[in-house]
Amino acid sequence: MRVTCIAGGVGGARMALALQEALAPGELTVVGNVGDDTEHWGLQIAPDLDTVLYTLTGRIDPANGWGVAGDTRAVMDEITGLGEDDWFILGDRDLALHISRTRKLAAGEPLSAITADVAARWGCPSTLLPATDDRLRTWIATDDGELPFQEWLVRRRAADPVAGVRFEGVPGARPGPGVLEAIAEADRIVLAPSNPFVSLDPILAVDGVRDAVRVRRADVVAVAPVIGGRTVKGPLVGMLETLGHRPDAVGIAACLADLAAAYVVDPADAGLATDVEALGLRPLVVPALLKDATARAGVAQVVLA
Amino acid sequence: MRVTCIAGGVGGARMALALQEALAPGELTVVGNVGDDTEHWGLQIAPDLDTVLYTLTGRIDPANGWGVAGDTRAVMDEITGLGEDDWFILGDRDLALHISRTRKLAAGEPLSAITADVAARWGCPSTLLPATDDRLRTWIATDDGELPFQEWLVRRRAADPVAGVRFEGVPGARPGPGVLEAIAEADRIVLAPSNPFVSLDPILAVDGVRDAVRVRRADVVAVAPVIGGRTVKGPLVGMLETLGHRPDAVGIAACLADLAAAYVVDPADAGLATDVEALGLRPLVVPALLKDATARAGVAQVVLA
Numbered sequence A, B: 001m002r003v004t005c006i007a008g009g010v011g012g013a014r015m016a017l018a019l020q021e022a023l024a025p026g027e028l029t030v031v032g033n034v035g036d037d038t039e040h041w042g043l044q045i046a047p048d049l050d051t052v053l054y055t056l057t058g059r060i061d062p063a064n065g066w067g068v069a070g071d072t073r074a075v076m077d078e079i080t081g082l083g084e085d086d087w088f089i090l091g092d093r094d095l096a097l098h099i100s101r102t103r104k105l106a107a108g109e110p111l112s113a114i115t116a117d118v119a120a121r122w123g124c125p126s127t128l129l130p131a132t133d134d135r136l137r138t139w140i141a142t143d144d145g146e147l148p149f150q151e152w153l154v155r156r157r158a159a160d161p162v163a164g165v166r167f168e169g170v171p172g173a174r175p176g177p178g179v180l181e182a183i184a185e186a187d188r189i190v191l192a193p194s195n196p197f198v199s200l201d202p203i204l205a206v207d208g209v210r211d212a213v214r215v216r217r218a219d220v221v222a223v224a225p226v227i228g229g230r231t232v233k234g235p236l237v238g239m240l241e242t243l244g245h246r247p248d249a250v251g252i253a254a255c256l257a258d259l260a261a262a263y264v265v266d267p268a269d270a271g272l273a274t275d276v277e278a279l280g281l282r283p284l285v286v287p288a289l290l291k292d293a294t295a296r297a298g299v300a301q302v303v304l305a
Helices: A009-022 A049-055 A072-082 A090-107 A109-120 A148-153 A179-185 A196-204 A209-214 A236-242 A249-254 A267-278 A295-305 B009-022 B048-057 B076-084 B092-104 B109-120 B147-153 B179-185 B195-202 B209-214 B236-242 B249-255 B267-278 B294-305
Strands: A001-006 A027-031 A038-042 A041-043 A127-130 A137-140 A147-149 A165-168 A188-191 A222-223 A262-267 A283-284 B003-007 B028-032 B039-040 B043-045 B129-130 B137-142 B144-147 B164-168 B188-191 B220-223 B263-264 B282-285
Touching: A001 A009, A001 A196, A009 A049, A009 A196, A009 A295, A027 A049, A027 A179, A027 B137, A038 A148, A041 A090, A049 A109, A049 A127, A049 A262, A049 B109, A072 A090, A072 B092, A072 B109, A072 B195, A090 A109, A090 B076, A090 B092, A109 A127, A127 A179, A137 A148, A137 A196, A147 A148, A165 A196, A179 A209, A179 B209, A188 A295, A196 A236, A196 A249, A209 B048, A222 A249, A222 A295, A249 A262, A249 A267, A262 A267, A262 A295, A267 A283, B003 B009, B003 B092, B009 B028, B009 B048, B028 B048, B028 B179, B039 B147, B039 B164, B043 B092, B048 B109, B048 B129, B076 B092, B092 B109, B129 B179, B137 B147, B137 B195, B144 B147, B164 B195, B179 B209, B188 B294, B195 B209, B195 B236, B220 B249, B220 B294, B249 B263, B249 B267, B263 B267, B263 B294, B267 B282
Parallel strands: A001 A027, A001 A188, A027 A127, A188 A222, A222 A262, A262 A283, B003 B028, B003 B188, B028 B129, B188 B220, B220 B263, B263 B282
Antiparallel strands: A038 A041, A137 A147, A137 A165, B039 B043, B137 B144, B137 B164
């Protein structure tokens, strides 16, 4: 069985892990978000791709959901004394990846090749594809002006209400090698429980990707990133409100109804099933909080059925 | 009293420390070598400048004579698993400096301003001036062809006999801000016990620097980097031989006779005093191994007298 998961953020990484655990090695392809990539201390950081890589290779810090378990901060302790910014935490082992990637990108290697090489070195059983090798950056419109995504999320702690989201580089960003094929040829496509505005949309905004998913709608299952009206992780519910959507799992479903035929909701939201059906989505009710292996297996089983 | 020390390598850093300890804060200016600067893992490394900085601010690893005392290697342990070179050791705290410098250089800041900023942040009592802000690189001619300096020294452990030394970028490399003034206006100029071919020469090769030292010859004291026919640190004696010089302190003196009026030799080399005098240099005999504070004070006293 070939499965393609469209995944951004921590929710995307956890969904990818759920699928990887349920599938045979090589069966899962993850298409990852690069819209929140950033430059920090002059290094090229790819937070979403790295969170997937770390999660699928058992390196992830389980407490944070990002970064490397047991990582140290010797470089960070020293570099902030040299006047460098201190608001974006980068552990030492995590930095090794950023330093190497920065060197390889400067040498002209595409992000997709670099990512595949790291995944192979770390024995990752799944394929991880950046949505695009071209520059694509997520900007957040706020009352204080438009902010780069990480400035809004990390530096300002997502405190500024979101008036809009813009993807620099689209149209024009070409799908990374294998992305359209992974969507066209998969037996099942999963839209991970990721923020649709800043995690899924920057993937879908790449030239041709949204249409490629839409034509596969019958085989697409989405998983709700909101349970009982609360975001599992991150600032999603506030964004639903300020962007004019219903602030619950139905609000998300409305955003994804043209792409997916089925929609996983938690039993806490079973009462929303009728509203989900009204959007043309078949509701699948299963405990949807991907908090441990049992929960991950349960969601994977429903999604892959 | 204003003193300017022309210094490369570990011997240069130790001489600078000897002078700093003997002088009041602000009295010492060190002109440092950039010929062995290199790019590693895509980062801009300045080994000689950093050895001086670390030595003059008490950060130096006393066992190696380079790097930061007590440094860790978390980044290095991880990055070599990503396929990056493992032959140049970079500790975590050391890397912080390289990352920050690389970012600032890419942003257009000159090396001299970056170096001054770091020295100020670390409370360095002395002034450290890169010989030039322009690109100057030392190449070593060997039977295997010409090698970048660090490849020859570190990767191949200085095992290839040296057939010649070339400085890429000269003529044309302009003296860094303050370099010519520091030489013209000093009460005393010290040529540190550094390898003349690969540590002093790349400083003196910068446009105008050799002439600026030469016209101050009467106030210039050199310190022998060879004691009893053995190099204190590094591959100097072998270079003296393959480059056609007498392989002892007199061979060094001959290289520096047009620049210095006096020459410090160790009591182990007191028997060479007549040969030194024959070159037109006044020999000054004092224990010259800069191994501890007492030895440093003794050499500094003689040099500054």
